[in-house]
Amino acid sequence: MEPSQWFVEGYNGSALMIKIRETLFEKKRLQHIQIFETESFGKMLVLDGKIQLTERDEAMYHEMLIHVPLFSIENPEKILIIGGGDGGSVREALKHDPAEVLLIEIDRDVYDACKKFIGIDNGALGDGRVSVLFEDGIDFVRNAKEKFDVIIVDGTDPNPVSGSLVMEEFYENCRRITDIFATQSQSPFVQRNYFTEIIENTKKAFEFCSVYINYVPTYPLGLWSYVLASGGSIKAVEPDYEVLKKRWEERRIETKHYNPEVHVASFALPEWLRKQMGEI
Amino acid sequence: MEPSQWFVEGYNGSALMIKIRETLFEKKRLQHIQIFETESFGKMLVLDGKIQLTERDEAMYHEMLIHVPLFSIENPEKILIIGGGDGGSVREALKHDPAEVLLIEIDRDVYDACKKFIGIDNGALGDGRVSVLFEDGIDFVRNAKEKFDVIIVDGTDPNPVSGSLVMEEFYENCRRITDIFATQSQSPFVQRNYFTEIIENTKKAFEFCSVYINYVPTYPLGLWSYVLASGGSIKAVEPDYEVLKKRWEERRIETKHYNPEVHVASFALPEWLRKQMGEI
Numbered sequence: 001m002e003p004s005q006w007f008v009e010g011y012n013g014s015a016l017m018i019k020i021r022e023t024l025f026e027k028k029r030l031q032h033i034q035i036f037e038t039e040s041f042g043k044m045l046v047l048d049g050k051i052q053l054t055e056r057d058e059a060m061y062h063e064m065l066i067h068v069p070l071f072s073i074e075n076p077e078k079i080l081i082i083g084g085g086d087g088g089s090v091r092e093a094l095k096h097d098p099a100e101v102l103l104i105e106i107d108r109d110v111y112d113a114c115k116k117f118i119g120i121d122n123g124a125l126g127d128g129r130v131s132v133l134f135e136d137g138i139d140f141v142r143n144a145k146e147k148f149d150v151i152i153v154d155g156t157d158p159n160p161v162s163g164s165l166v167m168e169e170f171y172e173n174c175r176r177i178t179d180i181f182a183t184q185s186q187s188p189f190v191q192r193n194y195f196t197e198i199i200e201n202t203k204k205a206f207e208f209c210s211v212y213i214n215y216v217p218t219y220p221l222g223l224w225s226y227v228l229a230s231g232g233s234i235k236a237v238e239p240d241y242e243v244l245k246k247r248w249e250e251r252r253i254e255t256k257h258y259n260p261e262v263h264v265a266s267f268a269l270p271e272w273l274r275k276q277m278g279e280i
Numbered sequence: 281m282e283p284s285q286w287f288v289e290g291y292n293g294s295a296l297m298i299k300i301r302e303t304l305f306e307k308k309r310l311q312h313i314q315i316f317e318t319e320s321f322g323k324m325l326v327l328d329g330k331i332q333l334t335e336r337d338e339a340m341y342h343e344m345l346i347h348v349p350l351f352s353i354e355n356p357e358k359i360l361i362i363g364g365g366d367g368g369s370v371r372e373a374l375k376h377d378p379a380e381v382l383l384i385e386i387d388r389d390v391y392d393a394c395k396k397f398i399g400i401d402n403g404a405l406g407d408g409r410v411s412v413l414f415e416d417g418i419d420f421v422r423n424a425k426e427k428f429d430v431i432i433v434d435g436t437d438p439n440p441v442s443g444s445l446v447m448e449e450f451y452e453n454c455r456r457i458t459d460i461f462a463t464q465s466q467s468p469f470v471q472r473n474y475f476t477e478i479i480e481n482t483k484k485a486f487e488f489c490s491v492y493i494n495y496v497p498t499y500p501l502g503l504w505s506y507v508l509a510s511g512g513s514i515k516a517v518e519p520d521y522e523v524l525k526k527r528w529e530e531r532r533i534e535t536k537h538y539n540p541e542v543h544v545a546s547f548a549l550p551e552w553l554r555k556q557m558g559e560i
Contacts, residue, residue: 008297013320014498015297017288040293060550189497215495215503215550217469218294222502223495257550265548268541270340270495 007036007044009051011190011220018044018051018218024117030107031156035117041218043118045086047110047156051218058088058120061184061224062154063258064214064266066092069150069182069228071247071263072239076149080104080178082137082165084154085111087121093152094124095253101130102148108134137165141173153183158194166198171205171229179232181206188213188273190220199227199277207231210238211277212266214257226266239264287316287324289331291470291500298324298331298498304397310387311436315397321498323398325366327390327436331498338368338400341464341504342434343538344494344546346372349430349462349508351527351543352519356429360384360458362417362445364434365391367401373432374404375533381410382428388414417445421453433463438474446478451485451509459512461486468493468553470500479507479557487511490518491557492546494537506546519544 006017019039027033034046042055053061066089070076077099081089085105093101103125105111111132115125124130133140137153151174155165165183174181185198188211203209206229216224244260274280286297299319307313314326322335333341346369350356357379361369365385373381383405385391391412395405404410413420417433431454435445445463454461465478468491483489486509496504524540554560 006295010297013299013318015286017290017295017297019293038293059552213495215493217501217503221497223497256552259548259551259554261548262550265545268539268545270537270542271539272536274539 007038007046007051009046009049009220011187014221016051016218016220018054025113027109027113029109031110031159033107033109033113035113044218045110045114045118048159050157052156053086053088053118053120054218055118055120057217058086059256060214061216061219062088062092063255064212064224064262065089065154065182065184065226066152067253067255067258068212068226068263068266069152069180070096071244071251071260072228072230073150073180073234078102078147078149080148080151082140082151082153082155086114086118087111087125089152089154090127090130091121091124094127094129096251098149099129101127103130103132104137104140105132105134106136138170138173141170141177144173144177146177148178150180150182151178152181155184157186157191158197166194166201168201168204171202175205175231179230179234181227181229183227183229185211185225185227187220187223188225188276189223192276195225196277202227202229205229208235210267211269211273213269213273214262214266239267287314287318287326287331289326289329289500291467294501296331296498296500298334305393307389307393309389311390311439313387313389313393315393324498325390325394325398328439330437332436333366333368333398333400334498335398335400337497338366339536340494341496341499342368342372343535344492344504344542345369345434345462345464345506346432347533347535347538348492348506348543348546349432349460350376351524351531351540352508352510353430353460353514358382358427358429360428360431362420362431362433362435366394366398367391367405369432369434370407370410371401371404374407374409376531378429379409381407383410383412384417384420385412385414386416418450418453421450421457424453424457426457428458430460430462431458432461435464437466437471438477446474446481448481448484451482455485455511459510459514461507461509463507463509465491465505465507467500467503468505468556469503472556475505476557482507482509485509488515490547491549491553493549493553494542494546519547
């Protein structure tokens, strides 16, 4: 194997290698952005050395991040998405036919590069119901006056750019303007510290919090986690299969990975994870 | 990274690297056996270049392979395990307090090396209820006259040594001597051909077949699959949570990964996999 043909992402004693055909884009300003054409995963976005998405498996991540909170509520009309300049989350959110989706992306270079070189938004970023603001999500929620039906955080690994997205103040500001909230929460197997910090801080801000997990092959060792949190009149954190199934049939959403069975199953946590979370 | 310090297992355009501290054992006869001390996964068994187990995540595989079929029946007394000379499957099977467990391992070198250098059987292989025969599982079931409450196949990737373990004749011979059967069935994401062949051939031999999946980080891209099959009076392939929960409480089994919630969840298949299996 020619080392230069492989992209390598390491995680503490292990690493994933992805075979590269071509570098399509590279830029280093706010974050180090790389876009590759890979051998068997289609196009791949890497930020600061970490795989953010590949065309082959991004639906496994974006569908679980978006459809779990959106199927948890009756009528998602006004949706705020923080991060996710690639447009995959916006694409999935639009399938619920909301009145408006606001995307807050801190790094305009990511947005522009993804739109030009990857295009997984399938035109969603140009949809009339979608607005995009290029600013820090932390500042946006701190100053926000309007309320949202749901807020979803599609952030990167905590780093100097996104680090404050896992802090208590951020979650409290989100709680002030929404009753239902979801965030990606890293790999519980490989990135225990980040995972724990996200869970603990969302718990401080929201009355109800549940963790759900899903398989995403190109994320660290293939397991990814999310937090679904809520407050006020909404206790939508325990999935009810019959309700989900009914909404799934009514909304007629096409997916590659998500279905109501997978939604319910994703809340079943293995013993090691329940122990790690202090539940047993 | 010093290349020689890393073990690399490739799968079609991607690869997993595991950092190695030391090679504890190596032998090439029936299969190429390697046992490593790794940086962060404990000891690791590799056969013909493919990771079979690491101490850190083997329970995720062995518990799902064994407890799903054994919790699916009332009283598992007589258990046949084909493959799995490392003893992990026997260790889990003994937790159900059966009368006897018969292990058929084709490669005595694997059995001896695992017992000496890994020891994940925790003494199970020396238990009075356990017998071990070193012969080909294909031949054993072809000639077997006695019946078993359950047969479980803990085979390697199909290769010259284990290849016939995925053939119709083998499953039909198993059906003749058992009403309930489980086998590992490879990665449905990375090894579609093997996966499909296993499903199709078990379906020919057993009246009821279900696929279940689970996360095993050091298996190809982290997702692994299994088939639960049954016939005769047993239709134990659709999990019933209340029944499983009751048996789980009665048998008082300690696990690292398995619980009745995870058992039920593992049968929820994502849309891409249902499509791949021709179900939708």
